Amino acid sequence: MEIPPFPKPPSLEAALALQRQLAQGVVLEGSLEGxxxxxxxxxxxxxxxxxxxxxxxxxxxxGPLFVGKGLVPEESLFPYIPGLLSFREAPAYLEALRALPEAPEALLVDGQGIAHPRGLGIASHLGVHLNLPSVGVAKSLLFGRPAGPLPQAAGSAVPLLAPDGRPLGYAYRSRTGVKPLYVSPGHRVGLEAALAFVRSLPTRYRLPEPLRLAHLEAGRALRALD
Incomplete structure (x- = not known):
């Protein structure tokens, strides 16, 4: 899998400008059925x-076939700034993807897709950078608001709306009674298709199983550094 280098902006202003530029390339069409x-x-x-x-x-x-890992030294990290997470985490993600034995057909990312103040959360940023379909599944709300109350039943979803009323994705209840997840398309997938894809994944706990495994592996990898 060919992975282009990830640019590190020299300043906050440059990062914001690059986000706005890349957001113009996000495609909100496509299905992940196949x-x-x-x-x-x-x-x-x-x-x-x-x-x-x-x-x-x-x-x-x-099920799971392989785990790729990537590291970025703390001194090389982009500063932690809400809304600019992709500049901090993406270099390590790209290293992890390079370690895979074959290229994936799509990305499922712990983070936002277009449910982001500038329309380019980390799932969208990685999707555009790699030209791959991508979906963001976030554990907390960054931008927008649910259109109404979310029922407690497993599989329930309500649209997530921007302040101007634009649809951004869905607040989604993966299991009865658990806290909602926030599903938004990243790139090359439609709004409803992103939700349908997440719903189709096995979900034993709150997170879809592929993301739950990634979360566990990331914790193990961090503890191994000790």
């Missing part, structure tokens, strides 16, 4: 340690 091989991405960091990212290569019928 996707069988995906990479689930999560990262972990603790002060005084490198940032660790993992990519779990996951087959829809066969």
């Amino acid at each position: 996707v069988r091989l995906l990479a689930a991405l999560d990262a972990s960091h603790r002060r005084g340690r490198p940032l660790v990212a993992v990519a779990v290569l996951y087959h829809r019928e066969r």
Whole structure:
């Protein structure tokens, strides 16, 4: 899998300008119905340690196949600034993806897609950078608001709307009674198709299983540094 280098902006202003520019290239059309091989991405960091990212290569019928890992030393990290997470985490994600034995057909990312103040959360940023279909599944709300109350039943979803009323994705209840997830398309996938894809994944706990495995692997990788 050919992975282009990830540019590190020299300033906050340059990062914001690049986000706005790349957001223009986001495509909100496409279906993931035929996707069988995906990479689930999560990262972990603790002060005084490198940032660790993992990519779990996951087959829809066969389950997890391989785990790729990437590290970025703390001194090389882009500053932690809400809304600019991709500049901090993406270099480690790209290293993890390079370690995979074969290229995924799509990305499932722990983070935002277009549900972002400038329309370019980390799932969108990685999708545009790699020209791959991508979906963001976030554990907390960054931008927008649910259109109404979210029922407690498993599989419930309500649209997530921008302040101007534009649809951004969905607040989604993966299991009865658990806290909602926020699903938004990243790149090359439609709004409803992104939700349908996440709903179709096995979900034993709150997170879809590929992302749950990525979350566990990222925690293990960080602890291994000790």
